[in-house]
Amino acid sequence: MSQLETQISFDVTTLRKDFPILSTTVYGKPLVYLDNAATTQKPNAVLDIQNIYYREQNSNIHRGVHHLSEVATFEYEKARGKVKNFINAADNKEVIFTKGTTDSINLVAQSFGKTFLNAGDEVIISTMEHHSNIVPWQMICEEQNANLRIIPMNDDGELVIEEFEKLLSPKTKIVSVVYISNSIGTINPIKQIIELAHRNGSTVLIDGAQAVAHIPVDVRALDCDFFAFSGHKIFGPTGIGVLYGKAALLDQMKPYQGGGDMIRSVTFEKTTYNDLPYKFEAGTPNIVGGIGLGAAIDYVNIIGLNAISRYEHELLEYGTEILSHVSGLRLIGTAKSKASILSFVLDNAHPHDIGTILDREGIAIRTGHHCTQPVMKRFGIPATARASISFYNTKEELDALVRGIAKVSEIFG
Amino acid sequence: MSELNELYQQLILEHNKSPRNFKELEHFTNDADGYNPLCGDHYHIWLKLDGDIISDIGFKGSGCAISKSSASMMTAAVKGTTIANAKELFEKFHSVIMTKIGDEIPEEKIEELGSLGALAGVREFPARIKCASLAWHALIAALINPKQTVSTEQ
Numbered sequence: 001m002s003q004l005e006t007q008i009s010f011d012v013t014t015l016r017k018d019f020p021i022l023s024t025t026v027y028g029k030p031l032v033y034l035d036n037a038a039t040t041q042k043p044n045a046v047l048d049i050q051n052i053y054y055r056e057q058n059s060n061i062h063r064g065v066h067h068l069s070e071v072a073t074f075e076y077e078k079a080r081g082k083v084k085n086f087i088n089a090a091d092n093k094e095v096i097f098t099k100g101t102t103d104s105i106n107l108v109a110q111s112f113g114k115t116f117l118n119a120g121d122e123v124i125i126s127t128m129e130h131h132s133n134i135v136p137w138q139m140i141c142e143e144q145n146a147n148l149r150i151i152p153m154n155d156d157g158e159l160v161i162e163e164f165e166k167l168l169s170p171k172t173k174i175v176s177v178v179y180i181s182n183s184i185g186t187i188n189p190i191k192q193i194i195e196l197a198h199r200n201g202s203t204v205l206i207d208g209a210q211a212v213a214h215i216p217v218d219v220r221a222l223d224c225d226f227f228a229f230s231g232h233k234i235f236g237p238t239g240i241g242v243l244y245g246k247a248a249l250l251d252q253m254k255p256y257q258g259g260g261d262m263i264r265s266v267t268f269e270k271t272t273y274n275d276l277p278y279k280f281e282a283g284t285p286n287i288v289g290g291i292g293l294g295a296a297i298d299y300v301n302i303i304g305l306n307a308i309s310r311y312e313h314e315l316l317e318y319g320t321e322i323l324s325h326v327s328g329l330r331l332i333g334t335a336k337s338k339a340s341i342l343s344f345v346l347d348n349a350h351p352h353d354i355g356t357i358l359d360r361e362g363i364a365i366r367t368g369h370h371c372t373q374p375v376m377k378r379f380g381i382p383a384t385a386r387a388s389i390s391f392y393n394t395k396e397e398l399d400a401l402v403r404g405i406a407k408v409s410e411i412f413g
Numbered sequence: 414m415s416e417l418n419e420l421y422q423q424l425i426l427e428h429n430k431s432p433r434n435f436k437e438l439e440h441f442t443n444d445a446d447g448y449n450p451l452c453g454d455h456y457h458i459w460l461k462l463d464g465d466i467i468s469d470i471g472f473k474g475s476g477c478a479i480s481k482s483s484a485s486m487m488t489a490a491v492k493g494t495t496i497a498n499a500k501e502l503f504e505k506f507h508s509v510i511m512t513k514i515g516d517e518i519p520e521e522k523i524e525e526l527g528s529l530g531a532l533a534g535v536r537e538f539p540a541r542i543k544c545a546s547l548a549w550h551a552l553i554a555a556l557i558n559p560k561q562t563v564s565t566e567q
Contacts, residue, residue, distance in 0.1 A: 349478070350475075350476065350477035350478055350481075351477070352452060352454075352476075352477035352479070352541070352544065353421070353477050353478045353479070356417075356420070356538060356540070356541060357417060357421075360416070360417050367452070368451065368452045368453055369452075369453045373453070376453070382453045382454075382455070382475050382476070383452065383453050411417065411421045411426070412421075412426065412478070413426070
């Protein structure tokens with residue numbers, strides 16, 4: 001598609017109007033929201049549906065015979081169907097609603113771990129994992145006397161696949177890697193990683209938190225065994241997330257938490273568990289969150305992830321280009337395959353100081369280690385400043401970022 | 414820009430560029446780590462106590478301009494003073510930077526802080542107050558953390 005066609009089919013000015021927060025000001029300056037890897041803003045469609053739910057449909061699900069409970073159950077399960085179609089799962093029962101990516105990974109670590117991990121077994125993760133894909137594995141490895149192995153990365157922030165191949169062994173029970181790095185934007189070759197792991201007989205979990213809002217995901221084409229993501233990173237509410245799992249695996253796994261909704265019958269002698277996905281959904285869930293996520297998915301589908309991906313790539317290239325002309329600025333993460341994340345450091349100013357000065361210009365970025373301390377260690381830096389782009393951002397906003405960085409240099413000389 | 418100028422005063426930028434007492438003490442009696450796990454700012458502080466006098470102090474580590482200049486100014490302010498004086502200074506400093514936005518800080522309260530008064534502007538930036546107080550918390554921790562003497566004799 002030519003650049004002209006992209007511009008015609010991608011009307012960012014109109015799309016921005018769907019997000020009320022994008023027309024607000026911060027310290028008297030128009031908000032420039034470049035912290036989308038932390039959380040995304042919410043379109044009217046998501047805001048409205050939550051309001052409607054609480055005003056007109058609020059009830060508990062799966063338990064009432066009354067009208068409202070039926071409506072709420074219908075809407076919640078409809079949202080599950082939307083998720084299923086969105087990631088192309090084979091069945092609704094393979095879509096488990098969780099609190100978010102962290103909760104999804106903990107579920108797999110605990111449940112898969114207690115079912116399949118034995119003493120001496122190994123779990124493989126990578127250097128660029130978010131802490132949420134490190135700590136749950138450390139915890140279960142300690143419990144089961146299993147060991148954690150780490151795929152290294154090169155100076156561009158790409159995983160070294162040859163080293164991954166060497167780590168694979170009969171002891172490797174599960175490989176858990178991130179699709180897109182939250183701190184440096186690398187898009188990992190997960191299709192290849194999944195194939196290599198499967199050839200070795202290992203199960204694979206993909207942390208898709210940063211992927212779902214930026215590139216199309218087809219869990220069956222990828223053939224991953226588990227896929228985790230959060231609603232709030234794809235324009236949905238916080239506190240709702242998804243764990244996709246192959247039914248054959250989920251069926252074998254022990255429940256994660258006990259409580260209502262996850263049981264079939266309870267006596268003091270024995271409890272039988274409910275079918276998938278409810279076996280893994282103890283307690284009253286985040287009903288409005290699920291419905292809000294469904295609305296967010298509808299919204300993304302209307303724009304189309306291919307169009308989003310193309311436009312964001314254009315912004316990424318533009319941002320990379322203009323930042324490369326800023327003297328004293330070094331981009332952290334220069335992978336060939338990269339999503340719309342611009343992580344950088346300045347010679348003369350610490351990321352927190354950059355963040356504070358940009359904030360007063362109305363520009364929201366993230367500064368710090370981004371919950372990826374091993375990545376910072378790998379690059380020998382304590383922190384970065386990170387601008388993360390969404391489809392509602394513009395080239396003008398990236399220009400504002402560069403002007404803001406100039407103010408930093410003015411102060412820090 | 415005025416609040417930013419107040420935050421990043423020349424004195425602060427100068428301490429950030431050339432921090433005082435930025436060294437590890439060879440002979441020290443007390444030490445402690447100051448670490449903010451949320452942002453990664455990390456300093457280590459060494460003290461040499463002679464009775465109740467802080468006769469020498471040094472720090473190393475990395476962090477933002479606010480945390481580093483605050484650490485530098487703190488070491489300069491407490492070097493040669495008594496433990497009681499250092500603690501009192503921290504109380505005064507803390508009360509100034511914790512003053513609510515909009516509330517007046519009496520001129521004399523800033524004056525009695527000496528050069529540390531330059532950090533008063535941090536109160537306009539609630540997210541950065543922790544940066545300004547990090548080294549002080551490490552100092553207080555060090556004061557109650559005597560060096561573990563390792564002996565080859567049992």
